[in-house]
Amino acid sequence: MVLIGGGHANVQVLKKLCMNSIKGLHTILISEHFEAIYSGMTPGYIHKDFSKKEISIDLQRLCYNAGATFIQDKVIKLDTDHKELQLQNFPPIYYDLLSINTGSISDTKKIKIEKSSKCFFVKPISSLVKNLSRIDQIIKNKKNKIAIIGGGVATYELAFSLIRRYESNLEITILGKNILKEKNLNKKTKKNLKEIAKNLNIREYPGEVISISEKNLILKNGDKIDCDLSLVSTGASIETWILESKLIRDENGFIKVNKNLLSTNEKNIFVTGDACSIDNKPRPKSGVMAVRQGEVLKENIFLKLTGKNLIKFKPQKNWLYLIGTYKNYALLNYFFLSFHSRWCWRLKVWIDKNFINNFKFTNNLRMTKRNFELENFKNTIMHCQGCGSKVSKNTLVNYIKKTSDNIYLKDSSIVNNKSLQILQTIDHIKLFSSLNPFDFGKISYLHSQNDILAAGGVVKSLSVSLSVPFSENSVEKFYLEYFMEGIRFEADKNHCVISSGHSYKSQEPGITLTLNGEIESNVSKNSAKVGDLIYLSKPLGTGYLLAAYFNNSEMLSGDDFEKILNNLKKGNYFTVNSAKKSGSQTMTDISGFGLSSHLIDICLSSNLSSELILSSDILINSNIDLLRIFKSTGFDNNQKSSSEYIKISENHPLKNILFDPQTNGPMLITINKQNQKKFENYFSNETDIKPILIGRFIDKLEKAIYVNE
Numbered sequence: 286m287v288l289i290g291g292g293h294a295n296v297q298v299l300k301k302l303c304m305n306s307i308k309g310l311h312t313i314l315i316s317e318h319f320e321a322i323y324s325g326m327t328p329g330y331i332h333k334d335f336s337k338k339e340i341s342i343d344l345q346r347l348c349y350n351a352g353a354t355f356i357q358d359k360v361i362k363l364d365t366d367h368k369e370l371q372l373q374n375f376p377p378i379y380y381d382l383l384s385i386n387t388g389s390i391s392d393t394k395k396i397k398i399e400k401s402s403k404c405f406f407v408k409p410i411s412s413l414v415k416n417l418s419r420i421d422q423i424i425k426n427k428k429n430k431i432a433i434i435g436g437g438v439a440t441y442e443l444a445f446s447l448i449r450r451y452e453s454n455l456e457i458t459i460l461g462k463n464i465l466k467e468k469n470l471n472k473k474t475k476k477n478l479k480e481i482a483k484n485l486n487i488r489e490y491p492g493e494v495i496s497i498s499e500k501n502l503i504l505k506n507g508d509k510i511d512c513d514l515s516l517v518s519t520g521a522s523i524e525t526w527i528l529e530s531k532l533i534r535d536e537n538g539f540i541k542v543n544k545n546l547l548s549t550n551e552k553n554i555f556v557t558g559d560a561c562s563i564d565n566k567p568r569p570k571s572g573v574m575a576v577r578q579g580e581v582l583k584e585n586i587f588l589k590l591t592g593k594n595l596i597k598f599k600p601q602k603n604w605l606y607l608i609g610t611y612k613n614y615a616l617l618n619y620f621f622l623s624f625h626s627r628w629c630w631r632l633k634v635w636i637d638k639n640f641i642n643n644f645k646f647t648n649n650l651r652m653t654k655r656n657f658e659l660e661n662f663k664n665t666i667m668h669c670q671g672c673g674s675k676v677s678k679n680t681l682v683n684y685i686k687k688t689s690d691n692i693y694l695k696d697s698s699i700v701n702n703k704s705l706q707i708l709q710t711i712d713h714i715k716l717f718s719s720l721n722p723f724d725f726g727k728i729s730y731l732h733s734q735n736d737i738l739a740a741g742g743v744v745k746s747l748s749v750s751l752s753v754p755f756s757e758n759s760v761e762k763f764y765l766e767y768f769m770e771g772i773r774f775e776a777d778k779n780h781c782v783i784s785s786g787h788s789y790k791s792q793e794p795g796i797t798l799t800l801n802g803e804i805e806s807n808v809s810k811n812s813a814k815v816g817d818l819i820y821l822s823k824p825l826g827t828g829y830l831l832a833a834y835f836n837n838s839e840m841l842s843g844d845d846f847e848k849i850l851n852n853l854k855k856g857n858y859f860t861v862n863s864a865k866k867s868g869s870q871t872m873t874d875i876s877g878f879g880l881s882s883h884l885i886d887i888c889l890s891s892n893l894s895s896e897l898i899l900s901s902d903i904l905i906n907s908n909i910d911l912l913r914i915f916k917s918t919g920f921d922n923n924q925k926s927s928s929e930y931i932k933i934s935e936n937h938p939l940k941n942i943l944f945d946p947q948t949n950g951p952m953l954i955t956i957n958k959q960n961q962k963k964f965e966n967y968f969s970n971e972t973d974i975k976p977i978l979i980g981r982f983i984d985k986l987e988k989a990i991y992v993n994e
């Protein structure tokens with residue numbers, strides 16, 4: 286099952302999967318961002334009542350708890366004939382069941398927007414949140430004329446929250462051809478909204494905007510309105526990939542669904558939220574509707590997968606509106622009722638927090654789940670092990686056909702070598718739950734490559750053994766192709782030949798790589814000299830940070846996970862090049878044994894000691910409390926085997942980083958003091974980061990490592 290978009294409905298499906306599991310089902314969520322923004326709390330975020338963390342759902346973590354795989358990317362094509370999705374950056378994905386909940390975008394079809402204009406779109410709401418710091422920059426210290434183009438309730442709520450955010454720095458004009466025309470709003474609410482706007486000096490200007498330039502807007506009747514910045518909060522529109530699909534759509538492009546929320550022409554595609562239009566029962570687009578549909582979607586997906594009858598979604602004609610106005614006040618609208626009060630704000634906060642808190646996981650492990658089975662599950666899988674659990678030949682040959690001519694699966698390959706000496710190394714890493722196998726393929730290649738680089742070599746060929754989960758067809762294909770494409774993505778950069786492979790199924794997916802390399806320069810662990818400087822090529826911390834994240838620590842957000850992942854995907858090839866060009870002959874990679882173990886190896890074999898000055902610059906995440914509280918599984922062993930060689934104060938806040946195991950960790954590089962500038966320049970030219978200076982070698986003393994107080 287593939288879920289596209291972490292909208293208000295799909296997140297509910299994942300939440301249900303946190304408490305229930307369906308044997309035989311594999312779930313993938315594709316979303317543009319690591320975090321989903323809850324629309325109802327966004328105006329509150331703008332006027333600083335809530336933090337970004339409070340209004341966000343961490344999608345990677347939700348997937349981890351749901352037993353699903355998360356892919357951060359954008360779907361760009363849907364081919365319903367082949368049940369195939371094309372993504373912007375990742376390889377294609379095949380689905381058996383699809384759920385689209387991708388929201389909508391601001392409708393700008395009829396507005397000409399000049400490049401020089403400072404124009405921001407309110408939808409998708411995530412882009413508004415992302416752009417807020419840019420808007421802050423524009424508005425900072427200056428009285429600004431802001432135009433909000435739209436005229437719906439969201440436009441007013443947005444205007445109120447901007448006034449509060451920037452206090453007296455704004456003159457806001459709301460422009461629209463249909464100001465407050467929504468028929469669910471009663472007269473009193475409309476009057477109230479207009480009055481509040483007037484009291485806050487917000488101007489209303491009826492009319493249709495046809496163009497936006499750097500300094501002004503032009504209306505259809507020819508009027509010109511001065512503005513320094515504009516926000517487009519016009520009605521909802523739909524993205525091109527949906528318009529280009531074969532899904533039946535309404536006159537505005539939204540996908541038509543039946544009462545079960547299934548596409549009217551594709552019975553294995555659910556569509557919810559702004560992206561859908563209920564056949565014969567159109568309703569205004571709203572987060573409330575998306576949340577309600579989510580309640581039905583999560584049941585229907587379970588019912589469909591387990592072969593039961595689906596339930597109906599009954600769209601309401603009217604619903605409760607709670608519109609934030611100013612300091613802790615909200616306006617309530619329900620049929621003919623309209624109140625403007627503090628208790629309305631408290632009610633709004635209570636409802637919103639109740640929803641969003643469903644997706645927060647407090648420092649504990651995953652919940653116990655109720656078990657279900659796919660409708661036809663019993664007939665399909667029995668793991669006898671007599672076949673060595675091999676992946677099916679079709680899946681393998683289909684993949685190999687795309688990438689090489691070895692379709693008859695030659696028994697072995699010839700690899701040409703310039704020299705009789707080859708460098709060889711083997712590594713295995715187990716797939717982190719919820720991480721997509723494409724990124725994991727990249728990480729496992731980079732992790733293994735470090736051993737060859739640290740020996741002064743370059744990778745020439747590799748053999749791979751893939752362990753994919755017990756699965757058939759689309760799932761088996763997904764793992765095999767994603768693992769392989771991730772490895773290939775990195776291997777191609779080094780012109781490394783993939784010479785042989787093996788694949789099998791197991792409970793623990795992962796990758797074993799054997800790399801062969803050619804020696805380029807003499808690098809060893811025993812040639813460090815007194816005075817040589819010690820650098821790390823990137824920060825440390827993957828061990829304890831992943832431990833914290835996968836223990837559901839609230840101290841890490843989706844944004845923090847993105848940073849960890851980016852670090853895991855950063856290779857050391859160019860950093861080693863800069864070291865070699867600067868005459869370095871001693872380096873090693875920091876792996877599962879941690880920084881101290883690798884530095885001790887160099888000290889002992891070079892007959893030296895080292896002096897370290899540790900600061901939080903060496904951490905991927907600067908929150909030192911995380912380092913104090915969380916430890917990865919390998920930590921204790923690392924500490925046991927290295928402690929006797931180290932002098933460090935018991936209370937040193939960074940002590941634990943010495944023993945933290947790394948996946949694709951940094952290179953530890955030694956540089957002669959005279960070459961310091963040269964190295965730092967090469968390094969900065971070849972990569973987008975700076976090397977981290979952590980210490981120097983000194984004459985041999987009793988201990989191998991001395992750490993500053």
Ligand SMILES: Cc1cc2nc3c(=O)[nH]c(=O)nc-3n(C[C@H](O)[C@H](O)[C@H](O)COP(=O)(O)OP(=O)(O)OC[C@H]3O[C@@H](n4cnc5c(N)ncnc54)[C@H](O)[C@@H]3O)c2cc1C
Nearest residue numbers: 290292293317324325359360387388558559571572573575
């Ligand atoms: C300022 C403002 C305030 C609002 N306040 C309220 C309110 O108080 N109450 C209310 O009911 N409604 C409110 N709304 C309306 C609400 O924003 C939308 O109707 C609602 O967010 C739609 O929900 P959804 O689940 O359809 O999609 P969304 O919440 O928009 O989520 C869609 C997700 O899909 C992802 N995505 C999109 N395209 C792709 C792709 N191609 N590939 C992968 N991922 C993709 C997006 O990044 C996003 O995370 C407000 C709107 C605005 C602008």
